[in-house]
Amino acid sequence: MSPIRIGYIRDFRTDLIWFMGLPFLAIAVGLSCQQWLPLTAVASIALWITIPHHFATWARTYGMREDWQRFKSRLIVGPLVIASLTLLGVKYAPLSMFLLVILWDHQHSLMQQHGLARIYDFKARAGARSTGRFDLFLGIFLFGNMLITAPLWTEFWVFELYRWNLAVGAETVRTIHLVSWIGTGAYVCIYLGHVFWCGWQGYSINPAKYVFIISSYTLWYYASWHTNSFVVFAVSHRIMHGLQYILIVYWYFERKAERTSERPWIMPTLSMTRFFLLGITYAFFYQLIILNPLDEFGFGISNFLATQGEIPIKEGTSSSRAYDLYAATVVNSVAVIHYYFDSFIWKVSDAKTQEGL
């Protein structure tokens, strides 16, 4: 039996565009935003992609009868607990809340790419029983190393250490970088050993999975190393993460409909265009609820026009502490609930989930 067995999430062409090619396109969009657009572009990408990808989670969890019945207690209790604790966190421990959301966001991003990599092996029936664990640690080491050593993230965590009264010197930072690189290099060697061992033992290997992993990490590493601003990372990461998520949820609906004839109640007739439009509509109302201006949909073009010619003196837009607390609570709660739901609805080893893959 050949040790190479290729399997795709969808098919060769679709995967080439959305899973292997998209990260490179996303980098190009990120660099373009950095070069030609104001910072508002980051908010616009969030409204066009990130917020609709939250909607995809709600459409699945609250829209599919099967998921609702299976996860009912977590879908009811989870948001109530998370929203209440987020309110307390934002009010009484803002630094901790900030760290929690950032760290969970990173863990969530890493786990999404790990989950998609697992789907590749599932589709190709590739890998040994232990490969999932090896893949997970590969993700932890590669993503962790990026957060520890990339200049963009080093600037971030060194500042956080100062904020928490843990002042470090440049030599300490260099040592931490070195340890991280050595650890990651050692683990990559162990991982390659595992791949060879799989081939040796007669387990199949799916090259498509590795192309997918390499393209995802190319985006993250490139955006973290070669830019001076968070714009490239934020834009390109959100495009890759959000679009891949929206697609995988939609395809999940399609497969479930084929196999069990169940559809989300919000979309009795499945249509990709309708799914995207519903997501954008959700983003529109989300923006209204957090009382943010709708011109953020426009990539800063309206502001570009407004700042030409004379610059009138303006008082700052006043925002009360109550509003700041409210907006921060809603924004953080929605994000954290999404991270939480994703931690249990996408187990590739779960037979019910497999029906939709």
Add this chain to the structure above:
Amino acid sequence: MPKRKKGSSRRGTPHSLLGQLQNFRFLAIVIAAASALCIFEANNSTLPDETDAINPSWVLDPRNNFPDVLMELYPNRSKPRYWRGFQAALCLDFGYDVSPVCEKFRHRNMNDVRQEFARAIANGEKSNEKLFYNYAHVLLMLGESEEKVNEAIRAWRLNYPHSSLKDPRLAFQKAHDAATNR
């Protein structure tokens, strides 16, 4: 030994109370870790109250300070340049010149602060509102032409159209009036 029923485990069936509690294990772990951090923060009076507050010791501590560490690691990046400028501004204009860290700015002036900020902006930094805002403010302090000041304010407004900060021209005027009245 009796066989365990399919779908059940030592931890209880999915629908038992124990099974239901098991479902929340991951959330409980996250909440426990976050609560420990929150309690530490809430009981530590030396930590800032807000996420955008700056403690001067991070910038001026002679043993380890943020700008010096970043400048040593990445001298050509935007963030270290901004913080170097910020450090210089504290030493030159805000009465922190007694700090030994300020020794290196003894023969420098606000023009050097402007150059650091300008370099950070030219490097492509967009995600630091204070950089754009403080740059405009420094130009006003240096008495730069209206055209240059407007250009800086335009860049700030373009990137932060809904900022809650007061126009730098108003803030500068207010600070100037206060200094004159003193």
